[in-house]
Amino acid sequence: MLMCRDLAEIASDYIDGELSGRQNLSVKMHLMMCKDCRTFIGNLRASTELLQAHSAGHPDEELLRRIDERVSEALKTRRPRDKDDE
Incomplete structure (x- = not known):
């Protein structure tokens, strides 16, 4: 099963729609069960749209890479939650 950090x-x-059918299905199944990741994906979509709307065409790939790294790092250091919290 797909984990939050994955x-x-x-x-x-x-x-961006670049996942295989199997990967896409795994993400959708995870999102059905994980409120935090639904929020994360929503925020990432909003951030991407905002960058695109306020840039000269395409978002800076280096900036997007740094954002992805910081988000990944934040998820790695997130404290584990009890199942009752979800």
Whole structure:
């Protein structure tokens, strides 16, 4: 099963529609069960749209890479939650 940190690593590819059918299905199944990752994907989509709307055409790839790295790092250091919290 796809874990939150795994989703963070492929989130941009998911949003861009670049995942295989199997990977896409795994992400969708995870998102059905994980409120935090649904929020994360929503925020990532909004951030990408905002960058595109306020840039000279395409978002800076280096900036997007740094954002992805920081989000991935934040998810790695997130404290584990109890199942009752979800």
